[in-house]
Amino acid sequence: MKKYSAYSLLRNALSHNRNWRTAWRSPEPKKSYDAIVVGGGGHGLATAYYLAKNHGMRNVAVLEKGWIGGGNTGRNTTIVRSNYLWTEAALLYEKSMQLWEGLSQDLNYNVMFSQRGVYNLGHSLQDMRDIERRVNANRLNGIDAEVVGTAELAKAIPCLNVSSDSRYPVLGASLQRRGGVARHDAVAWGFARAADALGVDIVEQCAVTDIDVRGGKAVGVQTTRGPIASDRIGVVVAGHAGVLAKMAGLRLPIESHPLQAFVSEPIRPVLDTVVMSGAVHGYISQSDKGELVIGAGIDAYNGYGQRGSFPVIEHALQAIVELFPVFSRVRMLRLWGGIVDVAPDACPILSKTPVEGLYFNCGWGTGGFKATPGSGWVFAHTMAHDEAHQLNAPFSLERFATGALVDEHGAAAVAH
């Protein structure tokens, strides 16, 4: 891998940019690998990278049915934070956060991880109780977190409406200063380039059509580019996890839903942080290009269509205009949808399965992007050792039978 730097830019400019190497090769798939990662999104590529880097497994293939980073990696609102309530989730996301903090340098690819802070707004007394509880838990878990009041909010985010006569007045917020955003495509490309440099084969346009299981053990996959043998197969395909599971005769407790997001036209910088509001269903940041990047709520129905219903978008914009009345005249440029795989407790599944040598990484719901490096890190460990790392041990499939859910979703769901 030729290193990227200001110097390399200069040197290549002199040769009219004709000597840049490919970021990753386009190899023909081999007949067999030590490990196969199905799914070339951020999580899958990260898994392959850490298999090679941390566990010395270099004879690894990533099989991607389309183009890498084409799923939820390239369709999310790029928010990174680790301020989760339950210790199990918080430690997993915090691992990810720590990897984010050195990721550009580790990959030698600028993923533009920008720690501009993430605010989660509270609009009711109960919201504020929940915020206090979460912030206190975060601090005890060693995760930076603070509660901020409306005066501080008004100063930090001048365009935010903190007036007490709005329909759901902002009463305060939690703030994680280390949270922020990253450039989503770059994450996929950076991991791909770094994994490729360690010998990983990234095979695009290669759809897995079946998983070969013999005697309760995974032995390989059938693909649109022929059969490929391996006794370690990690499936990291987000919304399509259920479809892949079925190939191996498994079922998963996840459901796939459309999740939409949209951007505005580029405007001059006006919002230098990330603002989320669960109560009114909107989250927003401004990209380095000047676009306001806004996430909408999840569509209620099951769907694999990468499209959602328009009222969800309307609802999100009503919330955004409520929070930021000055954005009313800014224009929406483009909207899109992804497919999110949601587990009953809104927490991921990073687990071995009843099929030996077959591992699943799914169920990230709306929160997958921020977990990309951490997810790959623990999943690579799980695949390499055939045993969960302590960070992902709580996220096994067994929890659905024992009842030991990590209920991030329930913790905020019930009204009174």
Add this chain to the structure above:
Amino acid sequence: MAAAQPNRLREGGRIDRSRPLKFSLDGKAYTGFAGDTLASALIANGVMLVGRSFKLRRPRGIVGSGAEEPNAIMQVGEGAEAQPNLLATQVELRDGLVAHTARGWPSIRFDFGAISDSFGRILGAGFYYKTFMYPRSWWKFYERAIRRTTGFGQAPQTPDPDTYEHMNAHCDVLVAGGGPAGLMAALAAASSGARVILANDDSEFGGSLLSGAEQIDGAPAVDWVASVVTELRELKDCILLPRATVLGYHDHDFLTVAERCDLGEAAERRDRARPGETAERLWRIRAKRVILAQGGFERPLAFCNNDRPGVMLASAVSTYVHRYAVLPGRRAVVFTNNDSAYRTALDLAGAGAVVEAIVDSRPAGGGELADRAQSLGIPVLPGRVVCDVTGRNRVKSVRIAEWKGDSWENTRSTVRIDCDLLAVSGGWSPAVHLHAQAGGELDWDETQFCFLPGQARQSHDSAGAGNGRQSPGECLADGLRAGLEAAAKLGLEAAAIEAPATNSPGEAPIEALWRVPAEKDADRCPKQFIDFQNDTTVADIRLAVREGYRDVEHVKRYTALGFGTDQGKLGNINGMAVLADALGKPVSEVGTTTFRPVYTPVRFGAVAGESVGGLYDPVRKTVLHDWHEAAGAPMEVVGQWHRPWYFPRDGEDLHAAVARECLAVRNSVGAMDASTLGKIDARGPDVVEFLERIYTHNVGRMKLGRCAYGIMLGEDGMVMDDGVMARLGENHFYLTTTTGGAARVLDWLELWLQTEWPELNVYLTSLTEHYSTIAVAGPNSRALLEALGCDIPLDKESFPFLTVRTANLAGMPVQLFRVSFSGELAFEINIGSHFAPDMWRKVMEAGREFDIAPYGTETMHVLRAEKGFIIVGQDTDGSVTPVDLGMNWLLSKEKDFLGKRSLRRPDCLREDRKQLVGLLSSDQRTVLPEGTQLIEDIARTEPVPMCGHVTSSYDSACLGHPVALALVAGGRARKGENLFAALPGREPLPVQVVSPAFYDPRGERQNV
């Protein structure tokens, strides 16, 4: 006036010369006419330089005349009424309009940022992924610098004074586009009796007919347009929407259309003294059939320095000449690979410009129009291309080279022609956006070199230029076909209409020309732009391919191709062809990027509609709301409800008011508006069986007239809701739910009743709105009710605790419940909501002798916390079982109920689950903040294990010390133990685990 508008033609155009309009750009005053766009008025005034590109900050001019414009991005208006990022080509001129260019510092003409252009080679595609990484901590400084240069316009600083609205509509046929094909289709469908909506992007109907010299039925085409519009207006059930853009074609033939209501005459009329005019209306249309007739976009051509101001789309030049009577240049060169640009040459010549040459890449040149041009003495140069342009802020000359047609080899002999305008045409791309959004397939056409709409996936059809038709005659015929076919599919009898006659000349076919070769190869020659706004060049696309970004989506994301505000309308097809060439694949195999809504940008406000500000979400109010407000009670937001939080007297704060209210209830009497509780009437022969399955306790054992506290679980065993239920008859129950749970619980019950147990004969009726509930609590509550006049005895024996009675109270029919959420002797008065204000007033009057205190949600919370009563959603969080709450006594062993099985799962049987306990602060003073985490050990190395958290916490006036409820791991077995409350910024505070029942633990006071 003409002197002030040097490029305005003496006559012609669809402008109103009797209505001159003043406007300004960057502070400089200009004049235009009604009917102008900002762009046409600027060109009339000789202003061509209007923008700076995003990355390289190159000077840019007006290129197009509509939605495809990449450069003329303006901040229009000032202050709260400013609107960022409007296209000058779409802004209708109005008097007093103030516009600013969006980029360039200190000015558009002298931009320090333009230095970027000198580093153009370093700033190739994806350069930022390769640098700004070291040292690690510097990214925030790099980013700050990057952000300083970013974006176009500015969001206003103050809230939007405009209002917006939604409009739901249904139609048989929605026609998108009011050009020749759209008008014809609408006429055909509407005449056949269909309910039609015709949405036209432009202020005027007619589309391309407004920009040309075509004749229809032997008269100017605009006459035909006028007559059709008149006819459509007179047809019943036909809605014409000018200035209305179809934004999105969503599932199930649902389309969104943005209608701009604040332009043109409406803008002139606008009267700020009477606000409320709708600025923009979002139509949400469900159509049975859709005809897409949005025309096509002309493509530019890729050659060196093709972005210089003065290089324009040929069709845009024609539009400016014909529609706006503006001449964009005096000495023009036309460069084309197809016949349509010949019309532009003729238009220019006809308007008095000198057309120096028509440069046609096709060796055989053009068709009939070429002959016409030659007969006017315009030099036609077939087999030649424009390979470079000179001039920085305006085209000065072009260089013309020979080209063999099928070869990328360039001859070195070039000719230079001076000019101030270069009109280019690289062919036409149908606007297939909506077709593709609807899931329709796209077929690459190797004769027209464009994507045509293929197989539809919803109920749509394409017509006209959007369907690959070229001449107005073909478009009219195609529109007629589409309109009649739509009518036929709807089962309507087709109207007898024919397409009018036109005079279209014969055309020679287009030949592909995706990139003009230069002397050096694409990586070394001056920049050949594909996406003007984002500075994506041919070299960038080729670099992306070399670096392995080969998929069209990767190339788009790596080079920013098509990410501009025009969403690739101008450059995408050219970019894909350049990519195809770099990959050595046909364009059809490269495919397109995904077409996504919205078709053109739309204001957030319009999408939000009227549901903003005070109408953002319904505020639900009880019938006593006005009384509470008059009493000065601040409101607590509880879901959609506004509930009185506390009732301050004489400057009391929350703490003082609540202390007083609590003591009033404990010592005398208080009254609360509990109307927001959910109330359900449940009856039917199987109601007992039904409720047994829902609630955890033995419902069947309840005696007539008895009340009971009940909880219901989700199937996961977690507490879902709670409330008091009463048995009113053998097969008749009255259920109450939490305020927030009212709707959810009724839905939950109906779900089970309808989907799982349809054999159970039970009717559920919500009485939440019918009944208001007044809770009267305190030792004097009985005396108060007696004072009000009650027709039934209220003593303990006749009306014991946890029973219900029908009564007449204060002359009004009520249901009286002897239930208590405060632990005091208490009654809940259920009364028809229309009588409730009267009853409340009487309670307050009669209560005066007991110094009654109205109390709010806060006091209610304190009173119940003193008793250790939970609030679902505050003391529970969706991961709490009834066992955790110490409610085993409520769980029937004799029957199954929803969620019961889950309680047996291993995790639910753990001894160390978090359980409800009470907490006392060791200092007897500190009110633990709700949400405080509890720890066992103060040696703090993170992560510190947490063993619980505080769910409710209040200062108790009647106990004289704070009380708290908490969920603590294995808490019930730890009573008496000390834990620590981890208080941020303070030493951990020791707290003692106690029983949650702080006050009257034996429950004697409520049972008197």
Add this chain to the structure above:
Amino acid sequence: MSEAMPESAPDAGVDIGMLQERGFLNVRLDPRDEHAVKAAEQVLAQSLPLAANTYSSGKHRVYWLGPDEWLVETDAGNAVALGGDLTEALAGSSAAVNNVSGGHVAQRLSGPESRTVLAKGCTLDLHPKEFRPGHCARTGLARTTILLAADSESDSYTIIAARSYADYLRRWLTHATRKPTGIRQAHWV
């Protein structure tokens, strides 16, 4: 029914009238139980509409709410007595009659733009071909649920809403009728 003063802008082409306090009964029974249907109709002295989303007019209005649910709108003073009569008549059947007078507020929207105003917040197709006198529907209007009925006079609608939402709905309607849309002129009808 007497109506209050219209509150919308005078040129808005639509009037909002608050209807006086009305009596409402919610009736549940199995429409396959002919005896029950007949008994109810006898008490009401008019038909219990069995066709979905229609109402019968007579001394009262009887709205279809669902396949086994109706809403009887009657004079305010009559609700208790009528409810009692119905309960008595249906005693032998599986049925439920609940007085819900306290829970409902009725308003009337009339004028040439009334349909347009409703269309701002309601997704039903209100074209007179589809929704005409005798038709009713429980439906969403501006984030609330209402019962909407087309009155016998053209361009006139009855809106029955839950009481706690009435204030919000009134504000929404006042906002929606603040200015004419002009869509009428474009042959909306």
Add this chain to the structure above:
Amino acid sequence: MLLIECPWCGPLAETEFSYGGEAGITRPLDPDALSDAEWADYLFYRANPRGAHRELWNHAHGCRRWFGVERDTVSYRITGSFKLDLAEPRSGGNTEQGD
């Protein structure tokens, strides 16, 4: 916004309805007889197919009835809706599709 046909009230906008997930999940008659894994299967495991899906919708703003809909989870095309007391979906979808 989907167009969903209520078997009683006809085709209406999606916003009139609420979604209830996969249809035909039957509550076990004797939950006590089930192993934890079997109970978890009933609680949490759904077919989540990529393609034809039978699902529950409730006409929440209207007649308040729950009913079934057969919908493709990729194209979102609806091929029929049915009352829950009928075994098979009614023929004829609410959306006329394609040509």
